[in-house]
Amino acid sequence: MFSPKYMNRLFSKDNQYFAILLAHILLGCILYKYPKLGSYFGILVAVSGFFYVIFHKNKNHEVLQVAGYFIGSEVLLRMTYGFLSYEFMKCSLLMLAGLGIFYDGFSKKTLPYWIYLLALIPSIFFENDLSNITRTTLNGIAFDLLGPVCLGFFAIYTYGKKISLQTLNTILMAIGLPILSCGAYVFLYNPDIDIYLRGVCSNSMFSGGFGPNQVSTILGLGMFIFFMQLVINSATKIRFGVHLSIFSLLCYLGFLTFSRGGMITGCAICIIFLISIYYGSESYGKAKAKTGLVYFTSVVLLVIGLISYQTNGLIEKRYTNRDHRGKVQKDTSVDRKALAQTQIRLFIENPVLGVGLGKGITVKEVKSGHVNSHDELTRLLANHGIMGLLNILILIITPMVLFFKSRHNAYCVVFFTFWFLSINHSGMRTAAPAFLYALTLLCVKIDDEIFFKKPNESTS
Numbered sequence: 001m002f003s004p005k006y007m008n009r010l011f012s013k014d015n016q017y018f019a020i021l022l023a024h025i026l027l028g029c030i031l032y033k034y035p036k037l038g039s040y041f042g043i044l045v046a047v048s049g050f051f052y053v054i055f056h057k058n059k060n061h062e063v064l065q066v067a068g069y070f071i072g073s074e075v076l077l078r079m080t081y082g083f084l085s086y087e088f089m090k091c092s093l094l095m096l097a098g099l100g101i102f103y104d105g106f107s108k109k110t111l112p113y114w115i116y117l118l119a120l121i122p123s124i125f126f127e128n129d130l131s132n133i134t135r136t137t138l139n140g141i142a143f144d145l146l147g148p149v150c151l152g153f154f155a156i157y158t159y160g161k162k163i164s165l166q167t168l169n170t171i172l173m174a175i176g177l178p179i180l181s182c183g184a185y186v187f188l189y190n191p192d193i194d195i196y197l198r199g200v201c202s203n204s205m206f207s208g209g210f211g212p213n214q215v216s217t218i219l220g221l222g223m224f225i226f227f228m229q230l231v232i233n234s235a236t237k238i239r240f241g242v243h244l245s246i247f248s249l250l251c252y253l254g255f256l257t258f259s260r261g262g263m264i265t266g267c268a269i270c271i272i273f274l275i276s277i278y279y280g281s282e283s284y285g286k287a288k289a290k291t292g293l294v295y296f297t298s299v300v301l302l303v304i305g306l307i308s309y310q311t312n313g314l315i316e317k318r319y320t321n322r323d324h325r326g327k328v329q330k331d332t333s334v335d336r337k338a339l340a341q342t343q344i345r346l347f348i349e350n351p352v353l354g355v356g357l358g359k360g361i362t363v364k365e366v367k368s369g370h371v372n373s374h375d376e377l378t379r380l381l382a383n384h385g386i387m388g389l390l391n392i393l394i395l396i397i398t399p400m401v402l403f404f405k406s407r408h409n410a411y412c413v414v415f416f417t418f419w420f421l422s423i424n425h426s427g428m429r430t431a432a433p434a435f436l437y438a439l440t441l442l443c444v445k446i447d448d449e450i451f452f453k454k455p456n457e458s459t460s
Helices: 004-010 013-033 037-056 062-079 088-104 111-119 135-158 165-189 212-232 237-256 260-279 283-311 314-319 336-349 376-384 386-406 412-425 432-439
Strands: 162-164 443-445
Touching (some): 013 037, 013 165, 111 386, 135 376, 212 412, 237 260, 412 432
16 A cells, blocks of 8 residues: 555645546547547536535535536537537536525525516516427527526525635636536547638537537637636646646637637636736736736737638638638628627517517528527517616626625626626527626635735735
8 A cells, every 4th residue: 555645746736636637638539539428428427516515515615616517518518419408507507506505595685686587587478378389489498598597596696605716716627627628529520721621700610510609618718717727826837838738729729610709708808817917916916917918918829820821811811800802791681790789679679578588580581580699688688678678787787886895806807708798799508608707796705815926925
């Protein structure tokens, strides 16, 4: 048997950390080779996560850690096209939020979010004949409703909850680990760029065979998480090299999807993160922020330069809204701007209760005649009417009041920005915006933490 000292040397914190990262890279490789295992992995994650919370009785915020892992796994599970429901993880998250409320209760100040949840109900019954409801209608209602409901229950659970900065960083890493698996899957799935990437449109061939919008959203979030680790958790050269490599890889894969929203969001929250630590820390933290900006700018420029070389300049045309010939692209009836305008018109025409859930948007110019919005705010207005407007005000004003009143959360602006930008280009297709929004309501204790101080500085 090994002595305790030998075990500590063999399994140091760094070794354990790198082993976990390697395990998740291997997971992505295995799921690429055997995608049918994805559903079994999802069931394993859900079952073991619930047992983990129940065993520990949520004494150390296990609900948030497990929820974070669920969030990071959602798109990966959808990529593998198994037998699990498309909304499997959102349903699991709802159950998890209920478990957290059961163990910890909720603050008396969560009334706005109870109103938010109640305001979602009327549109379920409006213009839906529940006596003759079809599976298509149910799927439409679930598509529109599960994301907002997840947000509401997790907001009730997290509102004013006190956690340490270290615990919050652990929750973020729980999100990042399965995103690393997703990155490995996408990397192996990607075909030859010269053969398969000809136009400027987002391409599922470079998104693991799945929706580029969702993939770029989750890769952008993962990019931020490992960039954060690069800036604040790279005490050794090995950690620095690993974090820089993962950040660069996720950045490359995200831009290669040619889906702009997720990468613009990912880059935006990285910059806001640097601004937050620059103005919220001491001189050492300001230096870390400046150094982080250099690394961020260098990696993004190098990645864009590499993709530009590989695609003969198509990436620049994509982000300047030009086609492969260099001509500015014109808006169509199914562009996001046009869909948002259509939903605003529907709100004006149906201001009281909206058009109801599961309706989508009827567009005469497209053969399908039925498309779903990418903008959650305009969807709330169109589907819920005045109740949707009330919910938008609750979602925006409540965290802003909480932040300016107590400056309760060092990452609040970062999380809020991710939520706001994501729901404007991807709606609530994934649960990530809902969960990141809920994290803005946490009360993060940093007075007992070493927050951007040199490792040898005293905290006394």
